[in-house]
Amino acid sequence: MLLCVAYPRLSEADAEMIRAFRREHDQAYVDVIGAHWTLIFPGSTEGIGRDQLRDQVSSVAGRHAPVEFSCRHALVYNNDLTDEYHLFLVPDQGFSGISRLHDDLYSGLMRERLRLDIPYVPHIGIATSKDPDHLYDLATAWNEEGKTITGMVDSMTICSYVDGEIEDLETLDLAGIPLEITDW
Numbered sequence: 001m002l003l004c005v006a007y008p009r010l011s012e013a014d015a016e017m018i019r020a021f022r023r024e025h026d027q028a029y030v031d032v033i034g035a036h037w038t039l040i041f042p043g044s045t046e047g048i049g050r051d052q053l054r055d056q057v058s059s060v061a062g063r064h065a066p067v068e069f070s071c072r073h074a075l076v077y078n079n080d081l082t083d084e085y086h087l088f089l090v091p092d093q094g095f096s097g098i099s100r101l102h103d104d105l106y107s108g109l110m111r112e113r114l115r116l117d118i119p120y121v122p123h124i125g126i127a128t129s130k131d132p133d134h135l136y137d138l139a140t141a142w143n144e145e146g147k148t149i150t151g152m153v154d155s156m157t158i159c160s161y162v163d164g165e166i167e168d169l170e171t172l173d174l175a176g177i178p179l180e181i182t183d184w
Contacts, residue, residue: 001161002053002169004040004105005033006098008069008124010151018089018126018149025087025127025138033166035124037153039102042161044113050158052109054170057156060104061172066154067101069094071124074142076135080118085132087139088123089149098122098153101174105156124149 010018015035022030045053070093077086091098099122106114129135157171 001042002040002045002048002050003038003042003159003161004053004057004156005036005038005159006101006153006156007034007036008151009154010035010149014149014151017147018124021126025129026125028084028128029125032164033159035126037098037122037124039098039156040105040110041115044106044110044115048109050169053158054172056105056108056110057158058172059108060101061156061174063104064097064101064174066152066174067094067097068152069098069150071149072146074126074139076132076139077121077123078132083130084128085130085135086123086125087127087129087135087142088121088125090121090123094153095122101153101156 018035019030022035040053040057069091071089071091073090073092075088075090077088079086099120102120102122127135127138153174155171155173158169160167160169
């Protein structure tokens with residue numbers, strides 16, 4: 001299976017904070033893939049070849065500028081496909097920019113694969129558990145401590161996901177022109 005992720009560019013302190021938290025609370029996935037934003041989900045690319053996906057990702061990358069983000073909130077998410085719950089960092093700043101990347105990736109040949117029954121919420125997964133109350137306690141503690149993770153999304157990576165292992169295949173830089181902010 002193919003997927004597309006964006007590995008955030010983070011300060012070393014923020015990267016280490018996420019890594020340490022995941023080592024303790026996301027043991028199922030911490031060694032599978034680093035902190036990331038999922039932009040094209042595994043399973044939605046079935047029947048699409050690597051070259052086709054590369055063309056789609058390359059086209060989108062050329063139209064989008066890098067996205068600065070800031071995450072100040074953790075929330076619990078119920079995975080309807082399994083009995084697991086996840087703890088996500090959700091961006092305050094950058095929410096719409098990351099969402100637009102996702103939405104643009106699911107245009108054209110990917111449009112029919114977009115799940116409209118599940119709203120896209122940009123997130124970095126930091127914990128997994130079958131106990132939602134445990135994750136709620138972790139989220140409450142994270143949020144009460146006022147932790148803030150800041151960074152940049154400046155590329156997208158096409159990956160393969162086979163037998164529970166992720167392999168990065170190709171990384172494409174976001175090269176679009178930044179939107180100009182004007183005073184009205």
